[in-house]
Amino acid sequence: MNQEQVIDHLRASEALLEGHFELSSGNHSDRYFQCARVLQFPQRAAALAQALADRAEEFNGGPALDAVVGPAMGAVVWSYAVASAFGCPSLFTERFNGEMTLRRGFRLERGARVLMVEDVLTTGGSAREAMAALKSTGVEFVGVGAIVNRTGGNPYKDLGLPLIALCDVDVQMWEPGECPLCAAGEKAVKPGSRTAAAEA
Numbered sequence: 001m002n003q004e005q006v007i008d009h010l011r012a013s014e015a016l017l018e019g020h021f022e023l024s025s026g027n028h029s030d031r032y033f034q035c036a037r038v039l040q041f042p043q044r045a046a047a048l049a050q051a052l053a054d055r056a057e058e059f060n061g062g063p064a065l066d067a068v069v070g071p072a073m074g075a076v077v078w079s080y081a082v083a084s085a086f087g088c089p090s091l092f093t094e095r096f097n098g099e100m101t102l103r104r105g106f107r108l109e110r111g112a113r114v115l116m117v118e119d120v121l122t123t124g125g126s127a128r129e130a131m132a133a134l135k136s137t138g139v140e141f142v143g144v145g146a147i148v149n150r151t152g153g154n155p156y157k158d159l160g161l162p163l164i165a166l167c168d169v170d171v172q173m174w175e176p177g178e179c180p181l182c183a184a185g186e187k188a189v190k191p192g193s194r195t196a197a198a199e200a
């Protein structure tokens with residue numbers, strides 16, 4: 001699947017909205033992602049997961065995997081879809097008392113080859129936090145797999161990890177007073193309120 005086909009899945013499911021948006025931060029943007037909307041369709045989720053599996057040669061040390069791990073909530077379904085494509089277990093980390101941690105009796109073997117996944121990488125911070133939380137388990141991370149990379153690069157370079165993203169998308173953001181779309185007289189839409197979908 002090429003990048004255009006990935007974007008088609010996102011547009012068709014309204015996981016990618018294009019226009020003029022007011023974000024929960026108060027900033028305005030020209031695009032808005034809510035990957036839960038594409039992942040609500042099992043066939044689309046499976047197709048995207050397979051596209052990631054097709055690139056498994058790019059993982060450090062080759063395609064063999066022992067587990068896929070994603071940070072909750074955003075990556076829970078994505079992790080499950082990717083793990084299905086690989087035929088391995090899917091785990092998730094979650095915040096407990098403010099700290100990212102592995103709970104629910106999930107266990108990883110020392111030396112296990114783990115792919116970390118995230119739906120949309122905005123800064124890449126939550127996958128990084130999840131990897132830090134798993135450090136004491138002694139697993140080996142083979143890379144990070146994302147549906148959308150908004151960072152414009154690989155935020156895990158310093159960790160020696162490849163980033164395998166199905167599409168790279170640039171999102172323009174402005175403070176409301178500096179938004180050219182407002183200046184052009186276009187009204188900003190709050191995507192959460194219009195679609196009743198919560199922002200991750």
Ligand code: ZN
Pocket residue numbers: 020028029176179180181182183188
């Ligand atoms: Zn605006």
